[in-house]
Amino acid sequence: MLLAGEVALVTGAARGIGLATVRLMLQHGAKVGLADIDETVGVATCSELQKEFSRNAATFIPTDVTDSMQLRRMFQTTIKEFGKVSIVCNNAGVADEQNWKKMIAVNMVAMMESTHLAVEFMSHTRGGEGGVVINVSSMGGILPMPFGPSYSASKFGIVGFTRSMTECLERDGIRVNCVCPEFTDTAMLATASMTSEQLEMVQSVGILQPEQVAEAILQLATDSSKAGAVMTVTMKRGIDFFLFPGDPGYSSKKSKL
Ligand SMILES: NC(=O)C1=CN([C@@H]2O[C@H](COP(=O)(O)OP(=O)(O)OC[C@H]3O[C@@H](n4cnc5c(N)ncnc54)[C@H](O)[C@@H]3O)[C@@H](O)[C@H]2O)C=CC1
Numbered sequence: 001m002l003l004a005g006e007v008a009l010v011t012g013a014a015r016g017i018g019l020a021t022v023r024l025m026l027q028h029g030a031k032v033g034l035a036d037i038d039e040t041v042g043v044a045t046c047s048e049l050q051k052e053f054s055r056n057a058a059t060f061i062p063t064d065v066t067d068s069m070q071l072r073r074m075f076q077t078t079i080k081e082f083g084k085v086s087i088v089c090n091n092a093g094v095a096d097e098q099n100w101k102k103m104i105a106v107n108m109v110a111m112m113e114s115t116h117l118a119v120e121f122m123s124h125t126r127g128g129e130g131g132v133v134i135n136v137s138s139m140g141g142i143l144p145m146p147f148g149p150s151y152s153a154s155k156f157g158i159v160g161f162t163r164s165m166t167e168c169l170e171r172d173g174i175r176v177n178c179v180c181p182e183f184t185d186t187a188m189l190a191t192a193s194m195t196s197e198q199l200e201m202v203q204s205v206g207i208l209q210p211e212q213v214a215e216a217i218l219q220l221a222t223d224s225s226k227a228g229a230v231m232t233v234t235m236k237r238g239i240d241f242f243l244f245p246g247d248p249g250y251s252s253k254k255s256k257l
């Protein structure tokens with residue numbers, strides 16, 4: 001039981017990568033708060049998980065991550081239910097180039113706000129037990145995405161914020177990492193409007209399963225040596241780490257994708 005005694009909070013947990021992550025964490029013994037804007041699907045999903053695992057292992061918290069009050073309540077409710085939060089997975093995301101300001105709010109601003117709240121509720125300096133934050137970026141947060149420039153900007157933002165916060169959070173006893181998956185078989189990908197050329201490109205790269213991304217998130221949650229890691233999940237290489245200039249082990253060759 002890798003996560004026995006741990007309490008995780010996962011945003012965007014009603015389906016896709018978030019749900020696969022919740023399921024894996026429950027399998028490994030964690031208690032999990034599922035946060036999502038979709039209350040109907042969230043409640044139904046959580047009730048299924050309670051039947052499969054235990055009624056006391058999961059709770060659903062209706063949350064729009066772009067609402068500061070709701071985001072704070074998400075932490076408070078989880079702590080009230082399970083006594084603490086030790087793992088935060090900021091996963092909620094949208095891909096909507098038309099509404100790019102909203103997209104930045106969901107994908108990037110909420111992730112930043114939630115990380116600051118994690119410090120408030122988890123920091124050693126505030127009487128908390130510390131823990132780990134895992135932010136879900138994308139390969140589009142490392143490589144340019146010509147068919148989604150604003151989406152890509154939001155995901156580059158996650159990588160930059162995660163790497164920059166790492167040192168700031170050392171004294172808080174909080175590790176912060178991010179994961180950058182390639183295309184993954186979820187509703188987000190299925191409903192994206194793409195040209196036939198873009199679809200061909202996606203097919204040629206290949207499509208990950210959400211469970212593969214969940215495994216990567218679990219690894220970041222449990223490997224206490226990882227802080228400031230930018231993990232990639234790709235069809236070719238599976239789970240790997242992206243190195244930037246200045247990182248130990250960086251070589252310009254390794255960093256070329
Ligand atoms: N599917 C893909 O190809 C990839 C996805 N990602 C990222 O993975 C994360 C999860 O995406 P998927 O599972 O693919 O998408 P999905 O669309 O299947 O699930 C996203 C979940 O986030 C929730 N959500 C959306 N807006 C919200 C808000 N304001 N507040 C709370 N919850 C909200 C949705 O209700 C949904 O349950 C996203 O951050 C996405 O950008 C990263 C790389 C590849």
Ligand SMILES: CCCCCC(=O)CC\C=C/C=C/C=C/[C@@H](O)[C@@H](O)CCCC(=O)O
Nearest residue numbers: 095138139140148182183192234236237257
């Ligand atoms: C707009 C639709 C939703 C898209 C959601 C995503 O985040 C999809 C991922 C975005 C970009 C993926 C880029 C993949 C590029 C590959 O060609 C690259 O990973 C190849 C690298 C190979 C390697 O490292 O071995």
